[in-house]
Amino acid sequence: MLKAITSFFENHFSEEDDEHHHSANKLQLASAALMIELSKSDQEIDETETAKLVQILKERFELEQDDLDELITLAKEDVREATSLYQFTSLMNEHFNYGEKVQLVMNMWEVAFADGKIDRYEEHLIRKVAELLYLDHKDFILSKQRAREASGAD
Numbered sequence: 001m002l003k004a005i006t007s008f009f010e011n012h013f014s015e016e017d018d019e020h021h022h023s024a025n026k027l028q029l030a031s032a033a034l035m036i037e038l039s040k041s042d043q044e045i046d047e048t049e050t051a052k053l054v055q056i057l058k059e060r061f062e063l064e065q066d067d068l069d070e071l072i073t074l075a076k077e078d079v080r081e082a083t084s085l086y087q088f089t090s091l092m093n094e095h096f097n098y099g100e101k102v103q104l105v106m107n108m109w110e111v112a113f114a115d116g117k118i119d120r121y122e123e124h125l126i127r128k129v130a131e132l133l134y135l136d137h138k139d140f141i142l143s144k145q146r147a148r149e150a151s152g153a154d
Contacts, residue, residue, distance in 0.1 A: 030092050031104050032057055032071050034085075034129060035111045042119035052114035056107050089132035101133040102143060109147030116153050 035056070039049045054072075057063050063071075092101065105126060112122040130140040 030088065030096075031061070031107050032063075032068075033088070034104065035108055036072060036076065038108050038111055038122055038125055041121040041125045043121075044119075046115045048116075049111050049114045053111050056110060060107070085129060085132055089129060092133060096133075098135075101135055102139050105130050105133070105135060105140060106143040106147055109144050110150065113147050113151035113153050116151070 032053075035053045039045065039053055054068070057068055092104070096104075108126045108129065112118050112126065126144075127140065
């Protein structure tokens with residue numbers, strides 16, 4: 001999956017793009033890929049998590065429907081091939097600032113809380129991503145608390 005997502009970035013965003021716009025688009029696509037992987041991590045495809053994922057992508061990232069559909073299709077097809085997140089998160093570490101990394105983890109928590117419960121596999125994946133992004137543990141916990149409050153989960 002990671003090679004396919006990286007290829008998707010390269011095909012949709014040229015080097016001529018504005019640096020800030022380019023970085024924001026990569027964050028959006030990285031977030032989408034990791035959220036899709038997260039939604040599958042507990043071996044259940046929950047409609048509320050999928051709906052939350054789509055809502056986040058549409059509202060926060062303002063992706064065009066065609067790009068959103070293509071990314072979701074790509075990620076679903078390739079998610080089984082993923083063996084490591086390191087290659088992908090290392091790309092994120094190169095190009096994303098700390099705030100963008102925290103936002104990604106917050107988005108992942110929001111998807112995980114969408115069904116009202118956190119599965120241990122979901123928490124493990126989010127923790128692993130946060131560690132690979134070198135986030136402070138306090139930001140990992142704060143993003144979890146904020147997402148829990150926003151979802152209304154106990």
